[in-house]
Amino acid sequence: MAKSPHNTLLFRTLSVLSPLTLLLVWELLARIHAIDTRLFSSPSLIVQAFAPLALSGELILNTLVSVQRVVLGFVAGAAPGIVLGMSMGLSPFVRSAVEPMIAATYPIPKLAIMPLILLVFGLGETSKVFTIAIGVFYLVVINTMAGVLNIDKIYLDVAKNFGASRKDFYLTVAFPGALPLIFAGLKLGMGMALILIVAAEMSAAKAGVGWMIWRAYDMFDIERMFVALIVLSVLGYIFSLLLDAVERWVVPWKQQ
Amino acid sequence: MAKEPGIKLEGVSKCFESRTGPVTALETIDLDIRDGEFFCIVGPSGCGKTTLLRILAGLEDSTSGKVLVRQGGGNRPLNSMVFQEQSVFPWMTVRANVSYGLRLRGVPAKERNEIAASYIRKIGLSKFADCYPHQLSGGMKQRVSVARAFANDPEILLMDEPFGALDEQNRIILQQELLRIWEETHKTTVFITHSIDEALCLGDRVLIMTAHPGRVKAIIDIDLPRPRDIAEIRTTLHYNELFQTVWLTLRDEVLKGKELEMAQGK
Numbered sequence: 001m002a003k004s005p006h007n008t009l010l011f012r013t014l015s016v017l018s019p020l021t022l023l024l025v026w027e028l029l030a031r032i033h034a035i036d037t038r039l040f041s042s043p044s045l046i047v048q049a050f051a052p053l054a055l056s057g058e059l060i061l062n063t064l065v066s067v068q069r070v071v072l073g074f075v076a077g078a079a080p081g082i083v084l085g086m087s088m089g090l091s092p093f094v095r096s097a098v099e100p101m102i103a104a105t106y107p108i109p110k111l112a113i114m115p116l117i118l119l120v121f122g123l124g125e126t127s128k129v130f131t132i133a134i135g136v137f138y139l140v141v142i143n144t145m146a147g148v149l150n151i152d153k154i155y156l157d158v159a160k161n162f163g164a165s166r167k168d169f170y171l172t173v174a175f176p177g178a179l180p181l182i183f184a185g186l187k188l189g190m191g192m193a194l195i196l197i198v199a200a201e202m203s204a205a206k207a208g209v210g211w212m213i214w215r216a217y218d219m220f221d222i223e224r225m226f227v228a229l230i231v232l233s234v235l236g237y238i239f240s241l242l243l244d245a246v247e248r249w250v251v252p253w254k255q256q
Numbered sequence: 257m258a259k260e261p262g263i264k265l266e267g268v269s270k271c272f273e274s275r276t277g278p279v280t281a282l283e284t285i286d287l288d289i290r291d292g293e294f295f296c297i298v299g300p301s302g303c304g305k306t307t308l309l310r311i312l313a314g315l316e317d318s319t320s321g322k323v324l325v326r327q328g329g330g331n332r333p334l335n336s337m338v339f340q341e342q343s344v345f346p347w348m349t350v351r352a353n354v355s356y357g358l359r360l361r362g363v364p365a366k367e368r369n370e371i372a373a374s375y376i377r378k379i380g381l382s383k384f385a386d387c388y389p390h391q392l393s394g395g396m397k398q399r400v401s402v403a404r405a406f407a408n409d410p411e412i413l414l415m416d417e418p419f420g421a422l423d424e425q426n427r428i429i430l431q432q433e434l435l436r437i438w439e440e441t442h443k444t445t446v447f448i449t450h451s452i453d454e455a456l457c458l459g460d461r462v463l464i465m466t467a468h469p470g471r472v473k474a475i476i477d478i479d480l481p482r483p484r485d486i487a488e489i490r491t492t493l494h495y496n497e498l499f500q501t502v503w504l505t506l507r508d509e510v511l512k513g514k515e516l517e518m519a520q521g522k
Contacts, residue, residue: 154343161313161337162357162408172356176347253347253388 041222046230049223063231066201066208069125070193070239073132077193078186081140085182088141089148090174102141110135110192111199123204131200136189143185147178180254183247190239194232209235261326262291262444263312263412268321270307280469281307284321287463287472291326292442296455296478298506299465300513305448306340308470309416312446313337325411333357336405337414340421344389344400350376351385353400357408375403378437395426399433406437413445420450431457432486439483452502456495457486464505467513474505 023043029035030042037045053059088095114131121127151173159173201210209228216225247254265287272279281304289295299305310316312323313335325334336357344353351372352359358368376385379399381392389397398418405413419427435458438445449455455462456478464473478498480489489495 154339154341155345157315157339158337158343158345158356160315161335162360163333164360168360172348172360173345176345179347251347253390255390 037222038220039222041226046223046226049221050227050230053224053227059227059231062207062209062212062228063235066197066210067235069128069200069208070132070197070235073129073196074136074190074193076129077133077136078140078189081137081185081189082144082182085141085144085185086148086170086174086178088145089178090170095145099145102138106138106142110196114199114203118203128197128200128205132193132196135192135196139189139192140182140185143181143188144178147181147185148174150181151177179251183243183251187240187243190243191236194236194239198232261288261324262293263287263289263326263446264322264324265289266322266324268308268311268318268323270304270311270316271319282311282318283469283471285470285472289444289446290460292444294438294445294447294458294460296447296449296459296462297465298449298452298455298462298502299470299473300467300506300510301450302513302517303465303467303509304470305465306416309337309414309446309448312412313414328411331361333361333408333410335412335414336408336410337416338398338401338405338418340417342389342394342397342421344397344404346389349386349388350381350392350400353389354403354407356404357410361408371407371409372403375407375437378406379403379433395422395430398422398430402430402434402437406441406443411444413443415445415447417448417450419454427454428486434458435484435486452499452506453490455502456480456498457484457489462502464502464509467509468516473509476502476505 026035026040027043030037030040030045050059084094084098088098110131113134114127117127117130117134121130155173155177156169159169164172197208198210198213201208202214205211209231212228213225216222216228265285268282268285268287269280270282272281285308297305297308307316311318312325315337327334345356348356351369354375355363355368355372358371363371373382373385376382379402381396381399381403384392384396389400392400398421402415402418405415419430422430431454438458447455447458459478461475461477463475465471466473476498480492480494480498
């Protein structure tokens with residue numbers, strides 16, 4: 001527990017020092033050949049590999065290609081997920097009709113249906129966007145439905161007592177009440193999107209961060225692979241910061 | 257000429273289906289609540305007083321009987337309820353919560369903001385108008401709930417132990433505030449409480465209900481002068497006499513209610 005400012009400072013310093021130490025140990029082990037640099041590279045080698053990749057524009061290009069796929073897939077999965085999840089939460093009729101299908105297909109690993117997606121949509125952009133969309137969709141639809149179902153019954157009584165119409169009820173109770181869990185679903189979906197982009201770019205892609213990784217594997221270019229991994233990590237971090245910012249803006253009433 | 261009643265209940269009954277068969281919660285309640293009256297209901301726990309209020313609020317249907325609420329004309333809503341538990345919307349600011357009823361009725365933004373602001377001022381939360389409920393204390397939230405009901409300007413106000421969850425000091429302050437706002441409007445109010453003291457401090461009359469099933473046991477006039485000061489009124493002899501009368505009427509029912517609970521093995 002951080003009781004005094006002194007303690008807070010200590011913990012902050014620790015949080016910065018520990019990853020730096022890890023990098024240092026990694027570099028040291030590489031220098032004294034305790035680890036095989038052909039497999040594990042070293043921080044300095046990765047930095048050396050980073051500069052030309054960044055300067056040639058190759059890294060930026062691949063990153064943008066992946067970002068575009070992630071964003072498109074995310075939106076294509078989240079939007080219908082929210083709409084269907086809201087309907088399932090609000091209507092027992094829709095819920096009974098749709099929930100068995102969701103429950104039955106949700107456990108199928110999304111990677112397992114990639115070959116089918118490739119057959120249906122071909123090798124172009126659509127198949128990659130669709131793979132991501134489907135992964136995001138399930139997480140958003142399930143969380144949105146739970147968000148609506150978890151709204152305290154008292155708020156339904158208040159809306160009814162104050163004479164809310166069906167539309168009023170959606171806009172003033174159901175949707176705002178479900179928002180915290182909708183965002184939980186969106187955040188999980190974003191994590192899923194980053195997993196799936198690498199898998200989707202494994203087959204039949206000519207660009208993208210995931211493609212870079214598989215390309216580096218083919219060429220046994222470990223440094224290039226690490227650079228791509230770092231880009232993915234940074235992307236994940238930026239996306240989660242963005243979602244947090246949107247959440248603070250849309251759900252200002254949530255207790256932090 | 258007798259004044260037209262604000263609320264008239266004729267033979268209102270309510271049965272629930274339970275696993276052990278049908279349960280009668282309310283049995284043939286006949287009641288006239290006067291226009292502009294502050295009407296309190298006390299009764300042992302489980303006597304169906306909340307059910308009665310929910311029927312008045314239109315949140316539940318009675319199994320038989322009729323409920324009539326005098327409609328004064330205009331587009332005034334029939335009733336607004338202040339609930340026992342925390343019921344202000346966490347996703348709306350104090351201002352939006354208080355003007356909720358007006359918004360649903362299509363009152364223009366400017367007008368409803370003015371009305372809301374005046375009630376927010378009455379409950380002393382002007383500084384918190386743009387805050388969200390999680391930034392408020394329990395007592396402040398319940399003030400917002402009271403203001404939300406008043407701002408909606410209904411024919412009747414329904415309150416289900418609105419101060420039940422508050423500590424005593426906060427409760428006294430909110431009771432006094434409620435009295436002050438009510439004195440300004442004299443809206444017909446039905447107020448449920450388990451506290452005899454609260455019923456005597458606030459009400460014009462108090463209905464004592466029987467233990468299961470809920471029936472009208474007695475209605476007692478609380479002829480304490482208004483406007484009332486809660487601290488002052490409690491020291492009067494008449495308050496103590498009334499307290500005695502209500503308690504003696506209620507006591508048998510409370511004991512009967514306990515016996516019933518024991519018999520059911522609760």
